[in-house]
Amino acid sequence: MKGSEAVAAVMAELDDEPVVNANGFIGREAFTARDREANFYMIGSMGLASSMGLGVALAQPGKKIVVLDGDGNVLMAMGTLAMIAAAAPKNLVHVTIDNGVYESTGNQKTLSSQIELEKVAKSSGYKNSLVVTELDELKKAFRTALDSDGPSFILVKVEPNFDHNTGRVTHTPEEIKRRFMTAASR
Template sequence: MKRIDVISMIARKAEEKNSLIVCNIGLPSRELHHVKDRTGNFYMLGSMGLASSIGLGLSLSVPKRHIIAIDGDGSVLMNMGSLATIAHQRPENYLLVVIDNGTYGSTGDQPTATSLGTDLGAVARGAGVQEVHTADNENEIEHILKKIDRGVIVVRVDAGNASVPVIGLSPEEIIERFMAECARPSE
């Protein structure tokens, strides 16, 4: 299973629930934009390691909207403290999906610690996150996404990037349309 397959499933869930999405930097954002561009998607163009934190902050500031953060294993390893903060805040409207391909996919597929045995599901549990789910195939992630709306999901995928175009929006356009969507009342 490829990262873009999981991103497609997350995009469908977000559309069904009218969720806001905060997506990890680099190729994951490009893949989400390619799969399903919408005003409710925030494509991070910088600040590696902060999708989980930005998603958490958004969930606390817009409590009537459902928030999904898509992060990578390298980014979560860079900001593991966010897992403890997520655990202690326990927002009802926040789901963090960590797509673990064992590499820094946007910078050349250098191996991350998860390729050496670090288990981000166990790390999230150790940080105090009560709802942690793991998936290793399409059927598992599809089933989990249908029933879970909060907590942390760690899904293992194959290394590699989809060949997708660069996002054709400026940083200003991305933030302006996303902020307008955040301000819109939930349905």
């Protein structure tokens, strides 16, 4: 499966759930697939989508919150997996697009082929954690996670192929924040 297909499949499955997108291509792909007020696009702050998603999940226990993360982002902030597991928000779904590289900055290899991130999440204490490699499996796993208690971690193994012509997020950081706060507190 391609990274862009994985992002589009996750975005297509959503109703009004707030999504915190990791920085770089992931947010750009989510923006291109389905821009919505309930999308937060992290700009620059690598590794921090999961921290922010945790905060939103704790503040809005009645809503399912989705973090759309990248392998490089997760590896940079691996301690956040422990923080999420310890806080144990039932309403958090943490999807990680694992292309094995820092694609946004030129495909430098990450450590994701050596570190089994789904096992790190599970042994930290996430309620559910699994790896998917096929698009149909991803759709099913994501649907199940949205309908179940979490925290849930889904590691999505993809080919690095984000389209470098994918548009950048056109909203200003202030607009992203305002839109997201309104949508997430509705």
